[in-house]
Amino acid sequence: MSEKIHILCVEDEPDVLDVIVRELSVLEDVFPVESAASSDEAREVLADIEAEGGSVGVIFCDHIMPGENGVEFLVSLRKTEQYRDTRKVLLTGQAGLDATVKAVNEAGLAHYIAKPWDADELVLVAREQLSRYVAARKLNPLPYLKHLVMDLVGDTLRDSLKSDR
């Protein structure tokens, strides 16, 4: 069975989190969506996913949250071996330039979404980032193909088809 690749959403405002999860749930038949209200809870969820043998393909993280903020959380993830390839997306309503620069430089930020966002854009960003994740991990894209962006996984797909032959 192929590896379960999760989408993780971290946001402290329950109604906002609810909307993000709802909009991303169109991908859920392939990529299970998980949610957390803080970076601490997110770490618990990550541990659960790891325990089940799954991985996290993309994290959507709010910037300003009680406790550790989103950028710090993403920076700490980047320093952890198994989440290096995980695509990191910052969702923010107000980040100043400093926070953005830090996120890009230190957290290896893949994308930056300003609130309020567009649902289609959110889903597209998720699909693109998941495609890049699959490509970076050199996973067989076939089980996930339904929601991947072909241009981004074309090479990986060719390689995996070749090796199947």
Added chain:
Amino acid sequence: MAESLSTLSTHEALTRLVARAHAMGREPEEIPEGETLLREGQSNDALFILLEGTARMVKRGADGGLIPVDLLGPGSILGILSFWTGRPTFSDSVAVNRLRILRLDQRDFERGVADDPEFARLTQQLLVANLSDRYRRVVGLNLKVAGLTRDLEAERNALREAVSDLKQTRNKLVHQEKLATMGQLLAGIAHEINNPSSALMKNVEMLIQEMPDVFEPGSRKRYLLEEGLSAHYATPSETRQRMAEIQEKHPEISRAQCRRLARLPSATLARLSQDLGGTRAEELASDLRVFEIGSALHSIQVAEERITRLVKSLKSYSRQDDGEVRSVRIEECIRDTLTVLNHRLKQYDLELDLPSNLPEVNCRPGEINQILTNLLTNACEATPPGKKISISAGAGEGMLWIQVWDEGHGIPEALLDKIFEPNTTTKSGGGDYGLGLGLAISRDIAVKHQGSLTAGNRVEGGAWFRVSLPLEAR
């Protein structure tokens, strides 16, 4: 001649010299008022011994203007330097009034000194007197110059201070003006948001009231709508747990569907349990949408209530102070400021300790908000996220106090004494608030209210600031 020449009075010496000159065939001359005896820069081959009247020495300045250098009276000798050195005359000599002088040229002088011992002694006495007189005046002038320099230095320092005071005052004014503009902007935005927000609220209220009647009383759709309207958010961990439970019982249900079901309150879920799987599942999926509509309406209402509270806080926070002192509940000022700064404060462990029985205080609330904003933004700047920031208030001895403390880096020892002086800052970045005026202005405001603003470091680490306001402000 037994008497010493040096004891002769100037007058006596001049009288005798005129007599000796007369013997040599030299007579005193009259010089009319205003005439120039010697001209600066020209050569001169005579000594002019002033017998009566006053002459002024005048030098030409670099800009061509005339600078009076000295006033000379009887007994003075003009042209000493140019006579002896052969250099051009040092300055103009002009007759202030009618003069009587004795002019001695090179030949007269040499002959007199050689042939007439008394002439020699008399001219010697006059020359020595002239030179020592000039020397004394130079010393006097130097002393005067030193005094003037001291005065000038003091004046320059005073001016420098005045200029720096003015600069600070101007900076404060600019800062205040900025804040006032920001206040107007905030008030404007609050007002603009208020109208659509009210419309939104009224319409959501209408929808919440009317929607259930769209469905048959007692129908499942109506039941689900009403459940949705009163549903609360489950935390992510609750959601996960419920999803796991549903999936365990019904592995055939898709994950997305599980998530929708997990949002239902457990009593509702239990009531629907027989329809979860099998043929009725599709019909249930469609009915679930009604629950979701209900919960979306509820969510809009909750969000709208937040907007309304925010707008209210913005309005009272930015209330333009017309300089009127009002009786104010300080908790409201504190809560308004907390609302406005929520985006920064939510990263901290905020502790709020406000007794419910605080007396009202007479103050200009907008200005108090400004102090609170300064203290709280400073606390945020100094404190790492996750640490504690505390706000407390109390009353006693005719004063009401508000205290803000934090678990940040504290006030550097060297700055403790001048933390309220303008242009003092511990912030390295050049943010919007980096002028170092916040605390200076805050103290000005407190003092204007006949109160005080004090600060210090806590033993446990971090800084504290305390505003005190008199309960009976004049």
